[in-house]
Amino acid sequence: AADAGAAAVLVGNNVPGPLGGTLGSVAEGRLPTGGLLQPDFDALLPRAGTPATLVLATRSATITTRNVIAQTTTGRPDEVVMSGAHLDSVPQGPGINDNGSGSAAQLELALRLGSAPPVTNAVRFAWWGAEESGLIGSTTYVRGLTPEARRDIAVLLNSDMLASPNPAYLVYDGDDSDRVGAPPGPRGSDGIERTLRAALEATGVPPQGTDFDGRSDYGAFIEAGIPAGGLFTGAEEIKTPEDAARWGGQAGAPFDRCYHQACDTVANIDRPALDRMLDALAVGVGTYAVDLGGPNG
Ligand code: PHE
Ligand code: ZN
Ligand code: ZN
Incomplete structure (x- = not known):
């Protein structure tokens, strides 16, 4: 085989590719030359002297990925409090x-709550599949609900990245979602934002809004017009000096450098941040499970 130089290879799932990729993953790196390549890859390699970078999208497969859903046996099933997090990760x-x-x-919230808590409204936990492939699990779920089943969901609390090592303490900004269709007022996303902000403040950190x-x-x-909210400790964005004054940590560095x-291993977790976010979520879930009006609407 010719030397492909620095090449990127898209490797299909379940099929061991030359760089050992897994389904749907993009393995980037230097293509091995010589006998390591499988024949169909060899055939696609550029001849010596042609540009060195290529993308080979030669193999793909369809896999099934699932959402995991669990609901309390108690509480009104037509006023469901949903709490969800994506279970997948990038390759x-x-x-x-x-x-x-x-x-x-x-998991921790579900354990604390138990399967049959004395609540007014049912609590439904979701572990979404395929978020990283384009929000596929959650989108398929919501779009697959009947209009009635959609109306039965009173609120959605989202948990994505709760323990960034250089953390921000962010609450989704309710105004924003109201603008794109959620009902404003006491049961809209503004109320969720107020509830989660107050709960975070009670853990000793000043929250900020995030879009x-x-x-x-x-x-x-x-x-779908369902009031939503949630918490986030920041991803690739850089912590500003103002952020660092507010929350500590390192200004000029990303919230999550990994x-x-x-x-992004267990060493990449800020445990105090996770603890605070979990406490605030527990207040959110518990509040709405008991009363959708909540203390803050
Ligand atoms: N959803 C993004 C991811 O999983 C992370 C993210 C969450 C970014 C919230 C911005 C806001 O990679
Ligand atoms: Zn991600
Ligand atoms: Zn994520």
Whole structure:
């Protein structure tokens, strides 16, 4: 085979490719030359002297990915409080902050609540599949609901990245989602923002708002007019000096320097941040499970 130089290879799932990729992953690196390549890859390699960078999209496969949904046996099933986190991660790393942190938080909330808590409204936990492939799990779920089943969901709380190592303490900005269709007023996203802000403040950190920018699993809920909110400790964005004055940590560095990278391991978790976010979420879930009016609307 010719030397392909620095090449990127798209490797299909379940099919071991020359760089050992897994389904849907993009393995980037230097193509091995010589006998390591399989024949069909060899055939696509550029001849010596042609440009060195190429993308080979030669193999792909369809896989099934699932959402995991669990609901309390108690509480009104027509006023459901949903709390969700994506369970998948990018292929580049183990995804412990993104989004083991949010997934683990759902588990902890479910454990604390138990299967039959004395609540007014049912609580439904969701672990979404395929968020990183384009919010596929949550979008498929919401779009697949009947109009009635959609109306039965009173609120959605999203957990995506709750333990960034250089954390921000962010609450989704309710105004934003109201603008794109959620009902304003006491049961709209503004109320959720107020409730979660107050709960975070009670853990000793001053929260800031963050836009619903469409990058996580609340999107389909907002699109369906379901009030949504949630918490976030920041991804690749840089912590400003003002942020550092507010929250400590390192100004000029990303909130999560291992975002979507191999180093997003258990060492990439800020435990105090996870603890605070979990406490605030517990207040949110507990509040709405008991009363959708909540103390803050
Ligand atoms: N959803 C993004 C991801 O999983 C992370 C993110 C969450 C970014 C919220 C912005 C806001 O990679
Ligand atoms: Zn991600
Ligand atoms: Zn994520």
